[in-house]
Amino acid sequence: DAKTTQPPSMDCAEGRAANLPCNHSTISGNEYVYWYRQIHSQGPQYIIHGLKNNETNEMASLIITEDRKSSTLILPHATLRDTAVYYCIVRANFGNEKLTFGTGTRLTIIP
Amino acid sequence: EAGVAQSPRYKIIEKRQSVAFWCNPISGHATLYWYQQILGQGPKLLIQFQNNGVVDDSQLPKDRFSAERLKGVDSTLKIQPAKLEDSAVYLCASSRAMQGAVAEAFFGQGTRLTVV
Numbered sequence: 001d002a003k004t005t006q007p008p009s010m011d012c013a014e015g016r017a018a019n020l021p022c023n024h025s026t027i028s029g030n031e032y033v034y035w036y037r038q039i040h041s042q043g044p045q046y047i048i049h050g051l052k053n054n055e056t057n058e059m060a061s062l063i064i065t066e067d068r069k070s071s072t073l074i075l076p077h078a079t080l081r082d083t084a085v086y087y088c089i090v091r092a093n094f095g096n097e098k099l100t101f102g103t104g105t106r107l108t109i110i111p
Numbered sequence: 112e113a114g115v116a117q118s119p120r121y122k123i124i125e126k127r128q129s130v131a132f133w134c135n136p137i138s139g140h141a142t143l144y145w146y147q148q149i150l151g152q153g154p155k156l157l158i159q160f161q162n163n164g165v166v167d168d169s170q171l172p173k174d175r176f177s178a179e180r181l182k183g184v185d186s187t188l189k190i191q192p193a194k195l196e197d198s199a200v201y202l203c204a205s206s207r208a209m210q211g212a213v214a215e216a217f218f219g220q221g222t223r224l225t226v227v
Contacts (some may be wrong), residue, residue: 043202043218099216101153
């Protein structure tokens with residue numbers, strides 16, 4: 001069973017920052033927070049992951065609260081190509097632990 | 112580097128027929144996953160291989176589904192006989208084996224199966 005809660009859908013205006021929330025109140029100390037997205041008719045794509053510190057890469061930023069019970073994925077300047085389903089996943093940090101997907105957030109970028 | 116390759120992209124079969132899907136993971140990736148994604152849902156893990164050994168097949172319907180990964184590289188997933196509820200996208204993913212750390216998984220484009 002998925003250990004995360006996400007809103008089913010969100011809209012964001014093109015060019016604005018998209019902030020996608022995720023609750024993971026039962027996360028344990030050895031579990032990372034992962035984000036994947038799935039564009040229509042494609043397989044899921046890795047975005048970013050973190051343990052307790054905020055993380056940033058070329059795609060997005062990940063903000064994790066101090067108690068680690070929730071996080072926010074930030075797409076700083078959303079484009080139409082960012083329209084996708086975004087999955088927040090918690091995953092233990094020993095090698096090859098499986099990814100358990102929930103239903104995710106369907107993000108629609110509006111022109 | 113080349114991504115995860117899957118074939119075919121689409122398949123339509125009648126119920127009670129059999130079908131097979133093929134996956135070629137990224138070179139050097141020891142871990143291979145097969146996921147089933149029903150329309151409107153997130154992907155569900157069917158089976159996970161580490162090299163050519165099964166790590167997790169707890170959600171694989173073993174009365175009709177089978178999978179193998181010969182020589183620890185390519186993998187095939189078979190359904191025999193197919194049911195209407197098997198209509199879904201079948202996704203293959205692979206990742207590097209890492210000790211004491213997580214490795215991101217790379218997904219193929221999937222095979223869309225329609226059972227009529």
